[in-house]
Structure formats: structure tokens, C-alpha cells
């Protein structure tokens with residue numbers, strides 16, 4: 001349980017860290033991209049202001065003066081294209097690489113002829129009249145390469161960073177879970193110890209009350225409180241045994257069960273045992289499809305699951321109703337044991353809770369009929385201990401169906417499995 005808990009926390013942490021890491025990479029790449037673009041714009045602006053003095057606007061058309069070659073724009077000129085256009089957008093001359101020989105008035109970045117360039121253009125005015133345009137084009141390869149390299153580095157680092165996160169979270173969740181583990185362990189031990197301690201007096205009270213009742217009735221004496229004391233002692237014994245069983249199931253670490261059992265045989269023997277009680281309450285108990293299915297489990301576990309489900313079917317079905325039991329092997333992987341009744345049903349809002357300990361849909365009614373609300377939690381714990389699942393469908397007033405799915409064993413031997421230390425009990 002706690003190992004799973006640790007893994008779950010570690011996986012959640014790695015999942016969330018991965019999402020954060022991806023977000024971080026994207027934000028980082030965007031930051032790189034925009035700040036490099038901004039610095040390119042800054043560079044274009046500086047160069048444009050320097051070149052402004054090197055353009056002769058006195059003639060009809062703007063021209064670069066010769067001394068442009070010696071101005072401070074020299075380093076920029078080897079990569080930057082500097083173009084002069086006339087007022088109608090026709091290219092007049094250029095320095096540096098040709099770039100894209102077209103005037104772009106609206107764009108800040110263009111891609112054409114295999115070039116991707118950052119653009120800055122400015123109007124050239126002479127005596128209040130537009131005489132042409134100066135356009136600067138700077139390749140963006142450097143910016144794109146930097147951004148790409150940043151992303152590649154982050155991707156290459158991702159497995160190391162995330163494994164580190166995973167390892168740390170596994171260690172930290174182990175430390176965080178330790179006190180909870182100790183607390184739950186102490187609680188389980190307490191329930192088991194309390195169960196053991198209560199079991200003996202409960203058995204003694206029950207046995208003595210029954211014997212006293214017998215003795216008194218032999219002498220023709222009737223003491224009206226005694227049957228109530230007997231029933232209460234029996235109920236107490238039943239609750240104590242169920243609590244001990246749950247404590248044992250909680251503390252049990254799954255270990256491979258040696259040997260397999262035929263589920264059909266167990267169902268048939270439990271049905272034979274319950275038959276008279278169903279007859280007595282005038283409920284029709286019918287076995288339906290009964291496939292042979294070998295399951296790797298303890299005989300007592302399957303027996304207990306069935307007894308609890310049949311006990312409920314008997315308890316919550318009115319006389320004249322019907323209960324059907326089937327055992328269907330689906331393909332070769334699993335067997336489904338269905339216990340279906342035409343009883344009072346379970347309201348939809350209670351379906352999720354009925355497997356919780358001490359939960360009863362109608363507490364007063366269940367208590368009156370001897371129920372303590374532990375039966376289905378035992379069913380679920382036992383089913384899970386055999387790697388199975390239990391489902392319920394129900395409609396109030398119509399009936400309820402419990403389906404227990406168990407994995408079919410690959411082995412065909414009929415050796416009985418190990419047994420639980422605690423005697424498995426159901427209310428009688």
C-alpha cells in the first residue's frame with residue numbers, strides 16, 4: 001500500500017515537474033527570441049542613424065556618399081544590407097550583401113529567396129519633400145540558432161533533470177509517508193489486538209448466555225431478556241471476528257498463493273449450505289450458468305466472499321423474491337461470480353459507500369437484522385487480495401447485482417490454497 005503511495009507521489013511529482021519544465025523551456029525560448037529580436041532592432045536603429053549622415057539628398061535621387069566606407073558602420077556592413085530606394089520604391093543602390101531587393105513598408109521581418117531578414121526602413125526627406133527611402137536588412141540566423149540551441153540543450157537535459165526530480169520525490173515521499181505508515185501500522189495493530197482481547201470474553205458471554213437460556217428453559221423458566229442478551233453477544237462476536245479478519249487483511253503483504261481452487265465447487269457447496277435458510281424465508285435460490293474456473297486463491301477467501309454476498313441477498317430480499325447465482329468464465333482470463341437478487345435495492349448515492357467499513361444504507365434496519373456494515377468491506381478486501389475486483393449495480397425496489405471478477409489461474413492443480421489465520425465468519 002505504502003510502496004504504491006510512494007510511487008504515486010513520485011509519478012505525480014515527475015508529471016507536474018515535466019509540465020513545469022516544458023512551460024519553462026517555452027517561456028525561456030520566447031524570452032530568448034524576443035530579447036534577441038529587440039537587440040537586433042536596436043542595432044538597426046543605431047546603424048540607420050549613423051548612415052543618415054552618409055546619404056546625399058541634394059540631387060534628384062538619394063545617393064550614398066563615398067565616405068560611407070569609412071564610417072563606423074563597417075562591421076555591420078559585412079552582414080547588413082543597406083539599400084536606397086527612390087520615392088516610388090525602385091532600388092537605386094546598396095552596400096553590403098544584396099538581401100531582398102524590395103522596399104518593405106509595413107513588415108518588420110520578411111522571408112524570401114531563402115533569406116529571413118529583420119527590416120528597418122526610414123523615409124528620406126529633403127526640403128520637406130520625400131525623395132526616397134533607406135532600408136536596412138539584417139539576417140536573423142543568429143537569433144534563430146541561439147533559440148534552437150537553447151531548446152536542444154533543454155531537451156537533452158530533460159531526462160537527467162526529470163530523473164533527478166523523480167528520485168528526490170521518491171526519497172521525500174518515503175520520508176513523508178513514514179509517520180503515516182507508522183500511525184496506520186499502530187492503528188492496525190490496535191484493532192487486531194483489541195479484536196483478540198475482545199474475542200475471548202465475547203465468546204464466553206455468548207456461550208454462557210446460551211447455556212443459561214437452555215438450563216432455564218429445561219426448568220420451565222422463561223427469562224425474556226436472555227434471548228436479547230444471546231443475540232447481542234452473538235452479534236458482538238461476529239463484529240469482533242470481522243474486525244480481526246479486516247485487520248489481518250490490512251496487514252497482509254501479498255505473497256503468491258500456492259495451489260488453485262475450482263470456484264464452481266465452492267459456490268455449489270455454499271449454495272447447498274444456504275439452501276434451507278433461503279427456503280425458510282421463501283426466497284427462491286437458483287444456481288445458473290456454472291463454468292468450471294480455476295483460481296489461484298485461498299478456499300476460505302472465495303468461500304467468505306460468497307457467504308457475505310448470499311447473506312446480504314437473504315437479508316435484503318423480501319419473502320417471495322429470487323436470488324440467482326452464476327459463475328461465468330469469460331475467455332481464459334477471468335471468471336465472474338454474479339449474485340443477483342430481487343430485493344430492496346440500494347439507492348444510487350449509496351453505491352459508492354457500501355464497501356466502506358461500518359457503512360449501512362439504513363442503519364436502523366440493518367442493525368435490526370443483525371448487520372454491522374463490515375461484510376462488503378471484507379468482500380472487497382478479500383477480492384483485492386486475489387487480484388480481483390467487485391462491482392455492484394442496483395435499482396431501489398427492483399434488486400441488486402454484485403459481480404466479483406477473479407483472474408483465472410494458468411495452473412490446473414486442485415491443491416487447496418493457504419488459509420487465513422482468523423476464522424472467517426458470517427452472520428447466521
Ligand SMILES: Nc1ncnc2c1ncn2[C@@H]1O[C@H](COP(=O)(O)OP(=O)(O)OP(=O)(O)O)[C@@H](O)[C@H]1O
Nearest residue numbers: 312316345354360361366371372373374375376400
Ligand atoms: N443485496 C443487497 N441489497 C440491498 N442492500 C444491500 C445489499 N447488500 C448490501 N446492501 C446494503 O449495503 C450495506 C452494507 O452491507 P454490508 O454487507 O457491508 O453490511 P451489513 O450487511 O449491514 O452487515 P454485515 O455484513 O457486517 O453483517 C448494508 O447495510 C445494506 O444497506
Ligand SMILES: [Mg+2]
Nearest residue numbers: 308312375376
Ligand atoms: Mg452483509
